[in-house]
Each structure stands twice: as structure tokens, then as C-alpha cells.
Amino acid sequence: MDTNDRYGDQRRTGRSPGRFRLVAAAGAAALTLTAGLATPLNPAPEQARAADDGKKVLTVAVAQSVDSLSPFLAVRLLSTSIHRLTYEYLTNYDPKDNHVIPGLATKWESSPDKLTWTYTIRSNSKWSDGKQATAEDAAWTFNKMMTDEGAATANGSFVGNFEKVTAPSPTKLVIKLKKPQATMTALDVPIVPKHVWEKVDDFSKFNNDKDFPIVGNGPFILTDYKPDSYVRLKSNKDFWRGAPKFDELVFRYYKDQDAAVSALRKGEVSFVAGSPSLTPAQAASLKGEKNIHVNDAPGRRFYALATNPGAKAKNGEKMGDGHPSLLDQRVRNALFKAVDRKAIIDKVFQGHAVEGAGYIPPRFSQYFWKPSPDQELTYDPEEAARMLDQAGLKKNADGRRVGKDGKPVNYRVLCHATDPNDKAIGKYLQEWWGKLGIGVTLKCLDNVTDPWLAGEYDLAFDGWSVNPDPDFVLSIHTCAALPATPKDTGATDNFICDKKYDELYAEQLAEYDPTKRADIVKQMESRLYDLGYMNVMAYPNAVEAYRTDQIKSITTMPAKAGNIYGQDGYWSWWSAVPADSGDSSDDSSSAGVVIGIVAGVVVLAGLGVFLAMRRRATADDRE
Amino acid sequence: MTADAASAPVEKQGAAGPVTDGPAAPRGPRARTTTAYLRYVAGKLAGAAVSLLAVLVTSFFLFRLIPGDPVKFMTGGRQVSAEQLAHYREQFGLDLPLWQQFTDYCGKALTGDLGTSYQFNAPVIDKIMEALPNTLLLTGTAFVLYTLLGIFLGTRSAWRHGRLGDRLNTGLALTLYSVPSFWLGLLLIVTLSVGVGPLPGLFPTGGMESGGEEGFAYVLDVAHHLILPVVTLVAVEYGQTLLVTRSALLDEMGSDYLTTARAKGLRDDLVRRRHAVPNALLPTVTLIFINLGRTVAGVILVETVFSWPGLGGLFYQALSVPDLPLVQGLFFVFAAAVIVMNTLADLIYPLLDPRVGR
Numbered sequence: 001m002d003t004n005d006r007y008g009d010q011r012r013t014g015r016s017p018g019r020f021r022l023v024a025a026a027g028a029a030a031l032t033l034t035a036g037l038a039t040p041l042n043p044a045p046e047q048a049r050a051a052d053d054g055k056k057v058l059t060v061a062v063a064q065s066v067d068s069l070s071p072f073l074a075v076r077l078l079s080t081s082i083h084r085l086t087y088e089y090l091t092n093y094d095p096k097d098n099h100v101i102p103g104l105a106t107k108w109e110s111s112p113d114k115l116t117w118t119y120t121i122r123s124n125s126k127w128s129d130g131k132q133a134t135a136e137d138a139a140w141t142f143n144k145m146m147t148d149e150g151a152a153t154a155n156g157s158f159v160g161n162f163e164k165v166t167a168p169s170p171t172k173l174v175i176k177l178k179k180p181q182a183t184m185t186a187l188d189v190p191i192v193p194k195h196v197w198e199k200v201d202d203f204s205k206f207n208n209d210k211d212f213p214i215v216g217n218g219p220f221i222l223t224d225y226k227p228d229s230y231v232r233l234k235s236n237k238d239f240w241r242g243a244p245k246f247d248e249l250v251f252r253y254y255k256d257q258d259a260a261v262s263a264l265r266k267g268e269v270s271f272v273a274g275s276p277s278l279t280p281a282q283a284a285s286l287k288g289e290k291n292i293h294v295n296d297a298p299g300r301r302f303y304a305l306a307t308n309p310g311a312k313a314k315n316g317e318k319m320g321d322g323h324p325s326l327l328d329q330r331v332r333n334a335l336f337k338a339v340d341r342k343a344i345i346d347k348v349f350q351g352h353a354v355e356g357a358g359y360i361p362p363r364f365s366q367y368f369w370k371p372s373p374d375q376e377l378t379y380d381p382e383e384a385a386r387m388l389d390q391a392g393l394k395k396n397a398d399g400r401r402v403g404k405d406g407k408p409v410n411y412r413v414l415c416h417a418t419d420p421n422d423k424a425i426g427k428y429l430q431e432w433w434g435k436l437g438i439g440v441t442l443k444c445l446d447n448v449t450d451p452w453l454a455g456e457y458d459l460a461f462d463g464w465s466v467n468p469d470p471d472f473v474l475s476i477h478t479c480a481a482l483p484a485t486p487k488d489t490g491a492t493d494n495f496i497c498d499k500k501y502d503e504l505y506a507e508q509l510a511e512y513d514p515t516k517r518a519d520i521v522k523q524m525e526s527r528l529y530d531l532g533y534m535n536v537m538a539y540p541n542a543v544e545a546y547r548t549d550q551i552k553s554i555t556t557m558p559a560k561a562g563n564i565y566g567q568d569g570y571w572s573w574w575s576a577v578p579a580d581s582g583d584s585s586d587d588s589s590s591a592g593v594v595i596g597i598v599a600g601v602v603v604l605a606g607l608g609v610f611l612a613m614r615r616r617a618t619a620d621d622r623e
Numbered sequence: 624m625t626a627d628a629a630s631a632p633v634e635k636q637g638a639a640g641p642v643t644d645g646p647a648a649p650r651g652p653r654a655r656t657t658t659a660y661l662r663y664v665a666g667k668l669a670g671a672a673v674s675l676l677a678v679l680v681t682s683f684f685l686f687r688l689i690p691g692d693p694v695k696f697m698t699g700g701r702q703v704s705a706e707q708l709a710h711y712r713e714q715f716g717l718d719l720p721l722w723q724q725f726t727d728y729c730g731k732a733l734t735g736d737l738g739t740s741y742q743f744n745a746p747v748i749d750k751i752m753e754a755l756p757n758t759l760l761l762t763g764t765a766f767v768l769y770t771l772l773g774i775f776l777g778t779r780s781a782w783r784h785g786r787l788g789d790r791l792n793t794g795l796a797l798t799l800y801s802v803p804s805f806w807l808g809l810l811l812i813v814t815l816s817v818g819v820g821p822l823p824g825l826f827p828t829g830g831m832e833s834g835g836e837e838g839f840a841y842v843l844d845v846a847h848h849l850i851l852p853v854v855t856l857v858a859v860e861y862g863q864t865l866l867v868t869r870s871a872l873l874d875e876m877g878s879d880y881l882t883t884a885r886a887k888g889l890r891d892d893l894v895r896r897r898h899a900v901p902n903a904l905l906p907t908v909t910l911i912f913i914n915l916g917r918t919v920a921g922v923i924l925v926e927t928v929f930s931w932p933g934l935g936g937l938f939y940q941a942l943s944v945p946d947l948p949l950v951q952g953l954f955f956v957f958a959a960a961v962i963v964m965n966t967l968a969d970l971i972y973p974l975l976d977p978r979v980g981r
Contacts, residue, residue: 065940067742075697149710156707204714207744227753228932230834254829255930256805259812263828266817447691489695489708 056578058246058551060565061260061269062253065228070208071190072144072151077566078251080188082231085249085570086216087190090119090138090173095557095571098364098468099514100185104133104217105173110512114180115163119173124240127193129215135167140194142175150204155189180510182517186469188568193217219244219574228253245577257282261545265289270550273565276301278543280350291549296352297556297563298363299542303356303421305339305535306462307332311455311495314482319495320455323411325393325403332532333377334387335459338432340379341537348424352543356536358525360470363558366518367470369525377535385436393438401437410439414451414460417444422461425537453489462494462534468568470521471509477528478505496533542566552579660973671966678958682951683728689945693717693741696944715741715947728951737955738948742940747952750937755919755956757831758933761926762918764849765856770911772857773864774900777907780865781872782895793866800862808855808928815851826851829930852929856922860914867910872903905976909968916964920957 064078071083088104105119121135142165144151145158152159159165163176175184196215200206208214213234214222219241220233231251235244254260257274261282264272272278277299278286286292308322325331341355354362357376358369371377393401393409400408413429415422426442433440443451451457464473475481479497483490501524508520528534542563546554555575556562564572694711712718716727731738737747776796780789799807818824827833827848836844875881876899884894923935934953941949 065743068744070744073744152707152710160706205739205744224834226832226834226932228930228936229831232834250834252830252834253930253932255927255936256809256829258809259829259928259930262812262817266824266828268828445690447689447696449692449695450690453692453695484705488705489692490705 055247056245057248057250058271058573058576058578059250059252059269060573061263061272062231062251063255063257063260063275066209066225066231068207068209069214069222069225070203070206071154071192072203073153073207075154078231081566082222082233082251083190084218085220085233085573086214086218086222087192088125088133088217089190090187091185093468093557093568095555095562095567095569095575096559098366098558098568100468104138104191108185110184114510114512115177117175117177117184119175121171121173122240123171125217126238126240127196127215127217128213128221128236128238129193129196131193131195132170133191133193133217134170135173136170137194138173138191139165139167140198141189141191144197144203145189148203150202153204158187158189180512182509182511183469183471186467186471188467219570220249228255239574241574244574246573249573261286264292264545264547267547267550269547271544271546271564273542273544276542277352277540278545280352280543283352283543283545286545291547292545293548294543294545295556295564297542297544298354298361298561299540299563300361300363300467300566301463301465301540302359302361302536303353303461303463303538303540305336305537306460306494307335307533307535308455308458308460309494309496309531309533312482312497313486313488314479314484314490317486319483319486320457322455323403323409323458324405325391325409326411326458328391329530329532330387330391331393332535334384334391334436335433335438336532336535337377337379337387338381338384338436339429339535339537340432342379343428344425344537348421348428349538349540352541353538354541356538358522359473359528359534359536360466360521360525361539363562364466364468364470365558366514367521367525369522371526371529375526375530377529377532381432381435388436388438395437399437400439408439409437410441411458412441412443414448414457415442415444416448416461417446419461421540425461453483455495460494463540464493474505474508474521474524477534478502494533496528496531498527498531501527501531549579552577656977663973664970667966667969671962674962675959678955678962679729679732682954682958683725686945686947686950686954687721689942691945693944693947697742732955737952740941740949741946742944742949743946747948750949751934751952751956754932754934754937757931758926758935759918760845761849761852761931761933762856762922765853765860766914766918768853769857769861770864770914773861774868774904774907776861777865777868778872778895778900781869781876781903782899784869784873793869796862796865799858800860802859803924804855804859804922805924805928807858808852808925811851811855812928829928831932848929852925852931855925855929864907864910864914868903868907871906872899875899875903878902905972908971908975912964912968912971913961916961919960 062078064076066074066079066082067076068074068079069082071087074080074083090103090105091100091108092103093099094101102122104121104125106122108117108119110117119135119138121133121138123132125133127133142159142162145156146152146162146165161178161181163178165176166174168174177184193215209225212223212225216222217236217239219236219239221236222231223234224230224232230253233249235247235249237243252269254263254269254272257272257278260269260272260274261278263269265286274282278294283294283296286294307326308320310322310324310327311319313319345351345353345355357371360367360369362368388401393403396402396408398408403409411433413426415426417423423442423444426440426444430440430442443457445451448460452460464476466473476491476493477496477498478492479499479502481490481492482495482497483492504520504524504527508517508524511517511520542565544564546564553576554564555571556564557567557569557571693715694708694717698708698711709718716724719727728738735748737751739745740747740750743750773796776792780792783789812828813819814822816824816826816828829848831848832841832844833848878899881894881899884898885891889897920934920938922933923939925931926933926935927939934956938950938953938957940946941953
């Protein structure tokens with residue numbers, strides 16, 4: 001210790017060039033760190049308004065990586081949304097109420113035997129390289145998907161029932177089916193230019209991300225892409241429906257949602273969607289902000305409690321180990337009657353959701369169904385207790401209900417560890433069902449697929465995003481979707497196999513009259529509700545936010561109260577009108593420049609002193 | 624500081640020199656030392672090669688333990704036919720028996736082919752090379768800064784140890800070292816990026832570039848984006864180097880040769896810089912190489928908070944599928960970097976300190 005103190009004293013009395021070096025080192029670090037600040041070229045992110053060249057740029061914060069820019073491979077929401085913007089589909093959905101409207105096809109008709117569909121292709125749609133978009137392009141796209149496994153990767157299911165596709169003339173597309181299919185006006189397949197894509201060798205490897213701009217005929221043209229940095233599009237001035245109002249649309253990556261919200265607050269981006277939604281806390285923090293509008297829109301998802309129906313494979317073999325008591329419909333209905341949906345909306349979703357009813361969310365008004373008052377399983381724990389008594393689940397001396405095997409009933413509820421809503425509602429279930437005398441074990445896993453596919457659960461938190469055409473979400477509850485054997489995996493969601501439901505499913509798929517088909521779909525929803533295997537608790541809202549000083553107006557879908565990001569169609573970005581207010585963040589960037597220059601000068605001065613000291617020191621102290 | 628490090632071998636060898644390489648025996652011992660060193664090198668290289676092979680094998684089996692079916696994950700939420708599912712399995716080679724998948728994997732890996740990513744339909748090596756430069760830019764810059772800062776402050780701290788400056792220094796370093804990096808990152812974003820009160824937003828909120836810049840403007844743009852993530856990394860990482868340097872230097876401070884140096888009339892600053900620090904630097908060198916190996920692995924949390932398009936984020940995405948070829952490839956590259964750096968460190972030690980490797 002003494003020695004150190006001595007050194008200390010010596011240091012205090014002696015010269016201390018160290019201090020200069022400290023300053024210099026700090027200065028050097030500061031120089032590195034402020035280099036960017038001193039840029040008069042400061043690539044100010046506040047670019048949503050007029051950029052240097054007067055371009056109006058709309059910047060959207062996204063988090064999801066692009067899986068592929070090839071329409072034959074892409075399945076993620078961001079990538080398919082980009083394809084919506086860059087390629088036309090045969091049909092589109094009306095932003096007001098989701099009904100089918102013309103896209104690349106102007107009209108369509110089916111033959112009396114329901115097996116031949118004839119589409120008239122518009123003659124005013126041009127590819128961005130100047131060539132005309134024709135029925136030949138559409139026929140080539142579908143044929144490629146039917147004959148090339150690689151090209152069927154993403155959208156192969158759309159052509160599974162196609163017999164033959166031809167283009168007798170540039171404006172006429174004919175599709176022959178194997179059996180009737182009502183979804184022929186909902187073929188969500190990007191039509192690509194044949195003259196560009198026929199040069200592709202291997203569709204399973206071609207990602208369409210090398211040659212920009214990418215030839216398309218949608219409202220925007222893809223001009224640049226850097227993985228996990230940005231996707232850049234420019235408006236297609238020749239788009240047949242009219243050019244978009246913004247000159248450029250940029251999807252920029254913010255992998256962290258709080259950072260994305262900060263970027264919105266700063267004005268670096270014009271829009272934040274969240275994935276899938278802003279959290280209640282983020283929405284609340286943005287609500288009071290000037291120039292920011294929070295769009296709390298009805299979502300397209302349902303959030304349900306699925307019940308294991310005694311999972312079986314198609315060959316009749318039993319799968320998994322679902323609790324036998326759940327095979328009794330009274331038990332399933334009783335459990336749901338003891339779930340307080342209103343509390344879930346208020347406490348868990350903090351108001352950012354709508355109470356659940358039928359299978360299809362209310363935004364799809366055509367197909368939305370609500371249980372009648374006498375059919376509805378209202379929240380009534382006492383009635384639930386009575387129903388459980390009737391079903392034979394009597395309470396034992398400890399107040400716990402016992403099953404037929406004499407053991408207390410305890411349900412395993414499968415939950416996604418990554419979803420805070422699952423966990424919170426799981427806790428409520430433990431409380432609510434605990435009062436009924438039923439135990440709940442929450443099994444929260446990062447990856448629920450293994451026990452799920454094996455049928456090793458009693459109940460599970462479930463949810464799907466619904467398309468304007470409900471065929472897919474209906475199909476996953478048919479017997480045909482079950483796995484062939486317990487070793488296989490099927491498209492089934494929850495192993496439901498109900499004869500009546502299946503009959504209705506087949507009926508709606510062959511019904512070409514929209515109103516009649518919607519009626520059948522509603523009957524299916526009613527059946528599903530009564531069965532009690534899919535208990536929809538809520539329709540979570542899509543909470544998103546945008547800057548009103550950058551976006552003056554934007555179309556939501558459905559128009560009255562709808563979302564902006566991930567619409568079925570290109571409506572939001574195509575319709576967005578730039579705000580013409582002045583750039584309010586000018587001061588900040590110029591302040592940055594000033595601070596940067598000052599820091600730079602200080603650092604340079606420090607460096608000069610350091611070098612001078614250093615030279616003297618080395619000259620003085622040779623050993 | 625680099626000058627100090629460079630002078631280290633001279634100092635140490637000078638001190639130890641006469642013992643081994645006596646001027647009386649110019650050839651024999653020298654040759655023996657060289658052979659010993661070569662044998663040492665061969666041993667280390669062989670060890671590294673075995674480790675690399677072990678990593679190659681481990682990475683194949685390790686990630687097959689992750690629950691979840693890649694095909695099911697990738698087709699989840701959309702309509703797929705049984706044929707499509709079968710096609711996916713065949714394309715990914717998941718329909719083959721495990722041993723065959725393993726031999727295929729090994730055969731390809733030995734020729735430098737790490738396979739094709741399931742989710743991106745692109746060669747794994749391409750995806751890695753796409754993100755590697757970004758990660759190296761971020762972690763490399765941070766590495767240089769936190770190492771220099773750590774050594775600098777660690778030296779000062781030890782030299783004046785027990786005093787207020789030392790206590791403040793180590794206290795601050797320890798505090799920052801224990802701060803979660805994502806939290807610090809978010810804090811910096813909220814204050815320096817968005818701006819608080821009169822303080823304007825000075826830095827971009829995230830990403831590596833604004834896009835559309837070229838030439839020098841692009842370099843400045845990237846530098847601008849680099850600042851906050853680097854500051855975050857330096858803040859949470861420099862403490863380690865500081866503490867190691869400090870304790871190593873404290874061990875040296877009582878040594879006689881320092882008294883000798885002072886007796887020669889050298890300034891205290893020079894005693895520290897030329898004599899004490901080079902000898903105390905060995906543990907720090909170990910740490911430097913460990914950190915250098917880690918720079919490749921990226922920093923998942925900081926990359927996420929600042930939306931930096933690097934390997935950390937790629938690894939996270941690969942794990943969530945699981946995108947087996949991509950996780951295997953990344954794991955191999957990460958592990959290989961650490962192994963290579965450790966081997967390098969092993970090879971350099973005998974040059975820094977002749978006692979090692981004899």
C-alpha cells in the first residue's frame with residue numbers, strides 16, 4: 001500500500017502528461033462517435049415529406065424479414081403484401097366491405113356445369129417494361145404452378161383442382177376444373193410476365209432479388225431491396241387504376257417494436273403497424289402525441305380456446321391423450337360458460353379487442369355470424385357448475401371434481417410462451433375453473449407444434465388470420481384435413497371431424513351464389529359454436545399508428561373501421577395522400593450539424609495538443 | 624496503447640533471454656527452442672482441427688433436438704396440400720433417414736457447402752456472407768474501442784488504485800457491465816435518437832443506412848447509424864477489459880524491476896507505460912482474443928434493438944423455424960471463429976512470454 005501511495009504523491013507533484021492523453025483519447029473516441037453528426041449531408045431520416053428532389057416518400061416500419069421476392073416462393077405477410085403492390089391478381093377485394101371486384105380480370109363467368117370459368121382480361125394493364133399484360137401471362141403463370149413443383153411452393157393449393165388453363169385470346173382466360181370450386185374469384189395468385197419469367201431455370205431457387213427494377217404491373221414497382229435494411233418501391237405512373245399519390249414507398253426495418261415507435265415519434269417513419277399489433281402500452285403512449293393518429297382497428301384474427309376432440313387419424317387410429325371428459329359436449333360448453341370474455345377484453349387486451357362470438361371476425365360482414373340469444377353460451381359460472389354436475393363430474397370431499405376414473409380432473413392447457421396474452425388468460429382460467437373444482441396446468445412452450453400435432457393436450461390457445469374468402473379457415477376443421485395415419489401431419493387445426501360440418505363444407509364449396517354460400521358458411525359457424533371444440537374468446541384489434549403530418553389520408557379496410565397494414569389489396573398505400581405541411585424537424589438536423597461541427601473542432605484541437613505532447617515526451621525520455 | 628503492446632515481447636524476452644539463449648551456446652538451445660515451439664504449434668493446430676470437427680458433428684445433432692417441425696412451421700397458417708408438404712420434405716432432405724442426412728451434411732460441409740436455407744431458399748453461405756460484414760463493422764468497431772478504453776482506464780485505475788478516481792472508474796464500469804444491453808440501447812434511442820426536451824434527436828433510430836446514398840455520403844450515413852449501437856456495446860463491454868487489466872497490473876506493481884526503472888530516473892508515466900503495462904498485459908491478451916472470437920457471433924440483443932442487419936438477428940430467425948441448415952452453418956461459423964482466435968492466441972503466447980509452450 002505504501003508504495004502505491006508514494007507513487008501517488010510523486011504523480012501529484014510531477015508532470016502529468018497522462019491528463020493530456022486522457023483528453024486526447026476521449027477526443028479520439030468522440031471524433032469517431034460524432035463523425036456522422038458533422039455531416040451537412042446528414043441523410044436526415046425525416047424524409048416522408050418532400051425529399052431534396054421534391055419526391056414524396058412514404059416510409060413504413062416493418063420487422064418481418066423477406067423470405068423471397070419470388071411470387072412462387074413467398075409466403076410471409078410482408079413479401080406477399082409487396083407482391084400485392086407489384087403484380088396484379090385476377091381479382092381484388094373492395095376496400096369498403098371485402099366483396100370481390102375486378103383486378104387483372106374485368107369480369108368472369110362460370111359454365112352451367114360449374115366446371116369451366118372464363119375470365120376477361122383487361123387490355124389497359126401494361127408491364128413496367130412497356131409490354132402488354134395479357135391472358136397469356138395468366139395462363140402461363142397457372143400452368144407453371146401446375147407443372148413445376150418448385151413453382152407450386154407458395155400457392156400450389158390454388159391450382160390443385162385445376163384441370164387445364166388456356167388463353168384462347170389475349171383478353172380471354174379459360175380455367176377448367178376437376179370439380180366445382182366456389183373460391184374461383186379469390187385466387188390470390190400474383191400473375192407474372194411470361195416474357196421475363198420463362199427464362200428462369202429453377203423456380204425453387206430463384207428469389208427474384210437481383211435485377212432491379214423488377215418488371216410488374218401493380219401500383220408500385222420494386223426498385224431496390226437490401227435484406228433486413230429496406231425494400232424500396234416507386235409509384236407506377238401508368239397503373240391502370242391511377243398512379244399512387246406518393247412517389248416512393250419504403251419499408252424500413254425496425255426489429256424492435258419500441259424502437260419502431262420511437263422512429264414514428266421522431267418522424268423517421270410515417271407508419272408503424274407492429275407485429276402483429278402495437279402493445280396497449282405503446283398505443284397509450286402514442287395516443288396523446290401531436291401529429292400521430294392511433295388506428296385501433298378491428299382485426300382479422302380470432303382468438304380461441306380449442307378443445308381436444310379425442311384426436312384421431314383418418315385411418316381411425318387414436319392419437320394423443322386428450323382428457324376423456326372433454327368428449328362430453330356439456331363439459332366443453334360448461335367450461336366456456338365459465339370464461340369471462342368481457343374480463344379478457346378489459347383486463348388482458350385492455351380494450352384493444354372485440355368480444356368473441358362466431359368463428360369469422362365481424363370485419364368480414366358477409367360471413368360474420370352471432371349465436372342467437374338462446375344458443376349463446378353466456379358467462380354464467382353457476383350454470384356451468386350445474387352442467388358439470390349433470391355431466392357426471394361430481395365434486396369430491398376436497399371440492400375437486402372427479403372424472404369417471406375417480407381421479408380429480410386436471411386439464412393441460414397448451415399455451416405459446418411467446419404470447420403474453422396466452423399466459424395472462426391462462427392464469428384467469430386457473431382461477432375461474434379452479435372455482436368450479438377443475439385443475440388447470442398451463443403448458444407454455446416456445447414451440448407448441450410437437451404436442452399439438454401429436455394431440456397431446458386437453459385444451460389449447462388457438463388463433464387464425466381470416467381471409468376475405470373463408471374457405472381455408474373452414475377447411476381446417478374437416479375430416480379430410482386429418483392426418484392419414486398418426487405418423488403423418490394433416491392440415492387439421494384441432495382434429496375436429498364432424499359429419500354435419502363436412503356436409504355443409506362440401507355444399508358451400510360448390511355454391512357459386514355469394515348470398516347462398518354465405519348462408520351455408522353461417523350454418524357451419526353455428527355448428528362449430530355448438531360443438532364447443534373451437535370457442536372464440538375475442539377478435540384482437542390491429543393497433544397501428546401513423547403521422548398525420550406526413551400522411552394526410554389513407555384508406556382503411558373495411559372503410560368504416562379497418563386496418564391499414566396487411567390489407568387484402570393494395571388500397572392503403574395506393575390511396576395514401578401526402579400531407580403538405582412543412583418539415584418540422586429541420587431544426588433538429590441542423591442542430592445536430594452544429595453540435596457535430598463544434599465537437600469536431602474540439603476533438604481536432606485535442607488531437608493537436610496530444611500530438612505535440614507526445615513528440616516532446618518521446619524526445620525527452622529515451623532510456 | 625498499441626505501442627505498449629508491441630513492446631511487450633521485447634521486454635519479456637529481454638528479461639528471460641539470458642537464461643535460455645546464453646551467448647555461450649549460440650546454436651544448440653536456440654534450435655531446441657525452435658523445435659519445441661514447432662511441436663507446440665503442431666499440437667495446438669491439431670487440437671483446433673479436432674475441435675472444428677467436433678463442432679461440425681455437434682451442430683448437426685444439437686439443433687435436431689429443438690422441438691418443432693420446420694415444414695409445419697413454414698407452411699403454418701396457409702393452405703397446403705399433402706403433396707406440397709411431401710415436396711418440402713423431399714426438397715429439404717427431411718424424408719431421408721437421419722444417418723443419411725448426416726453423411727450428406729458432412730460430405731457437403733467438407734467441400735464448403737453449408738446447404739440451402741429453408742426459409743430463404745438461398746445458399747446458407749450467401750446469407751452468412753450477406754450479414755457478416757455488417758456484424759463485423761459493428762462488433763469490430765466496438766471491440767477496438769472497448770478494448771482500448773478498457774486497457775487505458777484499467778491501467779489508470781490500477782496505478783492509482785484505492786483512490787477516488789479508481790473507485791469511480793471501477794464502480795462505473797461494473798455498473799455499466801451489469802446493465803442489460805437492450806435496455807441501455809432503448810434508453811439511448813429514447814434520449815439521443817428521438818430527443819428529450821431541448822435536446823434534439825441526433826442519431827437515427829435504427830438500421831445501418833438510410834438507403835439511396837452513394838459514395839462518401841454512404842460512408843457518413845453508415846457511420847451515423849453506427850454510433851449508438853457502438854456506444855451501447857462499448858459501455859457494457861469495456862468493464863471486463865478494465866477489470867482484468869487492473870488486477871493484472873496490480874499484481875505487477877510491487878515488482879523489483881519497476882523500482883529499478885524508477886531508480887534509472889524514469890518518469891512515473893514511462894515506468895508504467897514501458898515496463899509495468901507490457902508485463903501485465905498477458906491476461907488482457909487472452910481476453911482480447913476471446914472477445915475477438917466473439918465479435919463474429921454478433922450481438923443478438925443490440926442488433927435487434929438497433930435493427931442492425933447482422934448475424935445475431937439471422938441466428939435468431941434461423942432458430943425460430945428451426946431452419947436447420949442455417950443454424951448449423953451459423954453455429955459452425957461462430958464456433959470456428961472462437962476456435963481460430965483461441966488457437967491464434969495460443970500461438971502468440973510463446974512469443975509474448977517464452978515461459979509458455981516450453
